[in-house]
Amino acid sequence: MYAYDEIDRTLVNERVSEFRDQVKRRLSGELTEDEFKILRLQNGVYLQLHAYMFRVAIPYGTLSSDQLRRLAHIARRYDRGYGHFTTRQNIQFNWIKLAELPDALADLAEVGIHAMQTSGNNMRNVTSDQWAGVAPGEIEDPRIWSELLRQHTTLHPEFSFLPRKFKIAITASDHDRAAIKIHDIGLRLVKNEKGETGFEVLVGGGLGRTPFIAKTIKHFVHGRDILSYVEAILRVYNQYGRRDNIYKARIKILVHELGIEKFSREVEEEWQHIRNSSLQIDDAVIEDIRSRFSYPAYEKLPHMPDELRQAAADPAFEAWRKNSVAPHKVQGYSIVTISLKPVGGPPGDATAEQMDALADLADKYSFGEIRVGHEQNLALPHVAKRDLPALWRALDKLGLATPNVNLISDIIACPGLDYCSLANARSIPIAQELTRRFANHELANLIGRLHINISGCINACGHHHVGHIGILGVEKNGEEVYQITIGGRADENAALGNLIGPGVKFEEVADVIEDVVEAYLALRERPEELFIDTVKRLGVEPFKERVYATR
Amino acid sequence: MTSPLEQKKIRIAGPSVVTANRTWDGAVIYRTAARNWSADLTDAAIVRNSDDAKALLAESVADDLGAVGAYIAPVQVDDDGTIAPGNLREQIRRTGVTIGLPVQV
Ligand code: HEM
Numbered sequence: 001m002y003a004y005d006e007i008d009r010t011l012v013n014e015r016v017s018e019f020r021d022q023v024k025r026r027l028s029g030e031l032t033e034d035e036f037k038i039l040r041l042q043n044g045v046y047l048q049l050h051a052y053m054f055r056v057a058i059p060y061g062t063l064s065s066d067q068l069r070r071l072a073h074i075a076r077r078y079d080r081g082y083g084h085f086t087t088r089q090n091i092q093f094n095w096i097k098l099a100e101l102p103d104a105l106a107d108l109a110e111v112g113i114h115a116m117q118t119s120g121n122n123m124r125n126v127t128s129d130q131w132a133g134v135a136p137g138e139i140e141d142p143r144i145w146s147e148l149l150r151q152h153t154t155l156h157p158e159f160s161f162l163p164r165k166f167k168i169a170i171t172a173s174d175h176d177r178a179a180i181k182i183h184d185i186g187l188r189l190v191k192n193e194k195g196e197t198g199f200e201v202l203v204g205g206g207l208g209r210t211p212f213i214a215k216t217i218k219h220f221v222h223g224r225d226i227l228s229y230v231e232a233i234l235r236v237y238n239q240y241g242r243r244d245n246i247y248k249a250r251i252k253i254l255v256h257e258l259g260i261e262k263f264s265r266e267v268e269e270e271w272q273h274i275r276n277s278s279l280q281i282d283d284a285v286i287e288d289i290r291s292r293f294s295y296p297a298y299e300k301l302p303h304m305p306d307e308l309r310q311a312a313a314d315p316a317f318e319a320w321r322k323n324s325v326a327p328h329k330v331q332g333y334s335i336v337t338i339s340l341k342p343v344g345g346p347p348g349d350a351t352a353e354q355m356d357a358l359a360d361l362a363d364k365y366s367f368g369e370i371r372v373g374h375e376q377n378l379a380l381p382h383v384a385k386r387d388l389p390a391l392w393r394a395l396d397k398l399g400l401a402t403p404n405v406n407l408i409s410d411i412i413a414c415p416g417l418d419y420c421s422l423a424n425a426r427s428i429p430i431a432q433e434l435t436r437r438f439a440n441h442e443l444a445n446l447i448g449r450l451h452i453n454i455s456g457c458i459n460a461c462g463h464h465h466v467g468h469i470g471i472l473g474v475e476k477n478g479e480e481v482y483q484i485t486i487g488g489r490a491d492e493n494a495a496l497g498n499l500i501g502p503g504v505k506f507e508e509v510a511d512v513i514e515d516v517v518e519a520y521l522a523l524r525e526r527p528e529e530l531f532i533d534t535v536k537r538l539g540v541e542p543f544k545e546r547v548y549a550t551r
Numbered sequence: 552m553t554s555p556l557e558q559k560k561i562r563i564a565g566p567s568v569v570t571a572n573r574t575w576d577g578a579v580i581y582r583t584a585a586r587n588w589s590a591d592l593t594d595a596a597i598v599r600n601s602d603d604a605k606a607l608l609a610e611s612v613a614d615d616l617g618a619v620g621a622y623i624a625p626v627q628v629d630d631d632g633t634i635a636p637g638n639l640r641e642q643i644r645r646t647g648v649t650i651g652l653p654v655q656v
């Protein structure tokens with residue numbers, strides 16, 4: 001966990017009173033909507049189809065049990081009893097009333113949570129690996145650097161009015177769980193030959209109307225220089241970014257138009273001016289941040305406790321353990337992923353009861369800590385292996401032990417036309433139907449790792465471009481039509497998917513996906529060949545032929 | 552920001568209403584003939600030509616305190632006068648999400 005200092009607390013509290021005043025003036029007519037809109041967006045308040053939507057940041061996906069309980073309280077007191085975890089380590093509440101928002105913000109501020117920079121053209125929540133600090137083999141806890149960037153960019157005047165929103169993600173593992181290649185800036189912690197810690201810096205990733213995979217702009221930037229380097233990138237962006245055209249305003253377009261060589265030369269030049277300035281980070285600053293992250297007092301525990309050996313006789317437990325439990329850097333402990341993708345449920349939603357119960361389980365079994373991942377699942381990062389059977393039984397009672405992590409029913413989906421005012425088509429019902437079709441765990445396991453991503457419009461909040469199977473809802477003559485792509489991925493080998501054929505109607509989507517999966521099962525060379533690898537080996541054509549032959 | 556009135560020429564293809572979200576809580580509302588707002592579509596003022604639509608939108612937008620984001624939305628009107636939303640989006644705004652909510656209220 002990270003302990004906020006006095007500066008953070010003051011800043012968050014000041015923001016609450018400021019917003020309270022702004023809401024009051026809006027409701028009295030002193031502020032027009034035009035004047036107020038930018039203020040509410042700065043506090044994570046959107047207007048959706050049915051109500052306001054409130055987006056709360058969960059910096060680098062780390063929550064304490066008290067914070068999770070407070071989110072449950074917000075859901076219960078101000079909303080309709082649930083929240084939606086998003087792909088950017090935020091949570092959204094869909095039914096919040098403007099008049100009550102200042103109270104909700106004040107309640108959150110008490111536990112150090114806020115909604116600053118969760119919308120608007122500024123530096124958004126810096127995201128990271130949900131396994132940060134516990135994943136075996138990581139270079140170091142990436143949250144230290146996420147926090148450094150968070151502090152530096154929060155309310156920074158130069159970054160508050162960027163040409164467009166700006167998203168940074170950081171990873172420290174070989175396997176990228178933070179989807180850094182689809183961020184404006186992606187940072188990968190690495191060590192150089194001298195053993196010093198620094199970053200590979202990637203730039204220009206993003207989805208939406210014009211998707212791009214980020215490109216490496218520099219292979220090694222020393223840790224102490226990372227702020228000046230990021231600032232140099234932002235300055236070049238601020239200078240050249242297309243403020244005239246919202247569709248061309250993201251940094252990805254600038255990188256694409258200038259070319260990565262020219263762009264990196266510009267950044268390099270800018271960087272030389274500022275790298276030896278006050279932006280150079282003192283070791284003491286990093287040490288201070290590092291010291292604010294507390295780690296549990298792990299016990300010395302056996303690798304294979306009796307409890308686990310005994311529970312292995314229960315096939316339901318084993319199915320869950322094999323699916324949802326991952327190795328921890330400390331012997332005797334595990335990382336447990338909590339699937340928020342129950343069969344027939346909306347992906348990423350959790351009820352207030354589930355959040356409260358999970359907070360209690362975190363206290364009991366995970367040193368009071370919960371993580372939020374971009375796949376819209378949660379995790380308990382420090383579970384002693386001997387506690388796994390008891391934890392599983394408790395999760396199962398809560399409907400939180402669906403053993404489908406990374407399988408076909410672990411779908412990422414945006415709110416789509418059920419909630420979102422920008423949507424062209426629904427996402428959630430498509431996801432729900434697919435989870436029903438693939439509810440059989442044996443079938444899902446036979447299929448193996450397969451990510452389906454669904455967005456209700458081209459803004460791509462559901463990351464459809466990088467789904468192994470991507471589903472994009474569009475509107476055609478007043479009807480919902482879905483375009484299906486295959487071959488995308490969001491990890492260290494990130495790639496954009498390719499269309500497999502003409503769009504299909506709402507009612508047909510699940511059938512088509514079943515056909516795609518059947519084609520894969522027929523085409524794969526051996527059971528271990530993942531869907532994504534079969535697509536890579538064969539391309540789109542054989543899938544297209546099989547799926548569209550009879551349509 | 553330009554107002555919706557300046558953004559584009561207003562042309563309607565059939566019977567339409569003006570809808571918005573209520574400022575204090577965001578609820579879906581419709582402009583009534585009595586120059587007020589109602590949460591019930593059946594209370595909505597129906598316009599059938601572009602000039603009327605423009606006028607209704609103008610007075611709606613003028614109520615900046617009562618409503619946010621007013622715009623013209625299509626409706627279907629049956630022979631017996633029953634009004635229904637003209638597209639899926641408006642149907643969802645009227646009757647709510649098409650999925651079961653995680654918590655029943
Ligand atoms: C009221 C709801 C929402 C609105 C109005 C909204 C709006 C947008 C817009 C306009 C974009 C395109 C930005 C661009 O290309 O410049 C976008 C992208 C994105 N949004 Fe949302 N969004 C909403 C909900 C969500 C949700 C629920 C999630 C997570 C599940 C999410 C995560 C993202 C991500 C990851 C991207 C694409 C990555 C990128 O920035 O290129 N958004 N959103």
Ligand code: SF4
Nearest residue numbers: 414420423456457461
């Ligand atoms: S992808 Fe489109 S429909 Fe889905 S949440 Fe984003 S803006 Fe809304």
